[in-house]
Amino acid sequence: MKKTLAFVLSCMLLLVLSACGAAKEDASTASSGVSDTGVAPSEELVIKAKNFAFDKQEYHLKKGVPVKISLDNEQGTHGVLIPALELQLDNKHKSMVVTPEKAGTFEMTCSVMCGAGHTAMLAKVIVDE
Secondary structure, rough: HHOOOOOOHHHHHHHHHHHOOOOOOOOOOHHHOOOOOOOOOOOOEEEEEOOOOOOOOOOEEEEOOOEEEEEOOOOOOOEEEEEHHOOEEEEOOOEEEEOOOOEEEEEEEEOOOOOHHHHHEEEEEEEOO
16 A cells, blocks of 8 residues: 555646746857847846855845846856846756846845755845946
């Protein structure tokens, strides 16, 4: 009975995982930097990550200016999460174009569990007027 239940649960898990296919990025979108909303970035920001820190403690953006934010993992596997900008990057989604609409200071964290120093991987994103 337990083997049957385990088999059924395994099959269900496989079905769920197979349904979670990733959308492929169009080659023209990747080369031009235009986001899926059709906005071309005016600026570019590359965030470099290593064990267990980002390359800067603060990153500055301008309010209302579209920016392509990219993640470069120099050491280890990391991600970027900035909830205020609705931005999450990782090895699968390495860049995204965002337009900050609100000025302020926002928290950036590592979104991939990367080891013992994971919780200390913090930085600030400052959106200037």
